[in-house]
Amino acid sequence: HQRWMFSGLRLARDGVPQGRTFRDDVLEGLSLPQKALPPKYFYDAEGSRLFEAICELEAYYPTRTELALLRSAAQDIAAVIPDGAALVEFGSGASLKTRIVLDAAPQVAVYAPIDISAAALSGAAKSIRADYPNVIVAPLLEDFTRALDLPREARQRPVVGFFPGSTIGNFTPTEAQAFLAGARHLLGEGAAFLVGIDLVKPEAQLVEAYDDPLGVTAAFNKNLLVRMNRELDADFVLDGYRHRAIWNAAESRIEMHLESLSDQTVSLAGRTFHFKAGETLHTENSYKFTVAGFSALAAKAGWRLEREWTCAHPAFAVVLLRT
Ligand code: AVI
DSSP states (O other), X not given: OOEEEETTEEEEOTTSSXXXXXXXXXXXXXXXXXXXXXXXXXXXXXXXXXXXXXXXXXXXXXXXHHHHHHHXXXXXXXXXXXXXXXXXXXXXXXXXXXXXXXXXXXXXXXXXXXXXXXXXXXXXXXXXXXXXXXXXXXXXXXXXXXXXXXXXXXXXXXXXXXXXTTGGGGSOHHHHHHHHHXXXXXXXXXXXXXXXXXXXXXXXXXXHHHSOTTOHHHHHHHHHHHHHHHHHXXXXXXXXXXXXXXXXXXXXXXXXXXXXXXXXXXXXXXXXXXXXXXXEEEEEEEEOBOXXXXXXXXXXXXXXXXXXXXXXXTTEEEEEEEO
């Protein structure tokens, strides 16, 4: 596992030795019987910008619900953060929720945000440094599922992990368990881990959140086609696909797909792929939990649920896990 320094950010060295590239994952994903891509590829600069816009939408309840929950739990949360702690955030994006924790817990000495988007990470690091001059900011530009070591600045300190936004819902249960086990290893014995989880709720509200009337989520989904066109020299016709959000009750997840509106062939990286009319490219799962179900999942990865803060309408929870 190698890293190097660049513009003050540590880069994961993609492709060496275990890394897979966007191209590898696209070629494999488009060859599956149900075409599918990992959702992490949404987050190029434009995708990260569109995701921030989603978080502002009336229809997308998770962000504002979790923000309100964090604000009302801030003193409780601050009370479990030790003096001189390092706060390690997985998939930190714009680091907006972090501010609630940092405002309530001035004892945080180091903030280590981990994110795959260079633009989002450097912007967030800059603004956190400006607004919290006493906090050492040690950003890690990396797929947060691959982070193997804490930044030097965060070692030898009490560690609190932070994973808000219900991003854990974008993993399958097997992946979520593996991520939680990896995070336990990364954060270390005795660590606390604050995780936001979106809870099961009525189908109509879920579908509206993932197929908003302004079409921002549709643009976010379709940006994957734009990205493949640009980075892999693909020739997806953007108007040839439509955004779909479907509640899969059996799996307790919202699925996002891009549905082909006609029979069409796409060429990409020297290969061709055929889409039948109505065939979909499955681009994301967003699992919805119960606190009991999530606690059982976390237990399989060596975490015990120590506390929970829950909002009933819309249903959302922030839980505190402990090794
Ligand atoms: C980042 N993640 C938790 C979002 C979600 O709700 O699953 C991504 C998203 N997809 C569509 N809208 C938002």
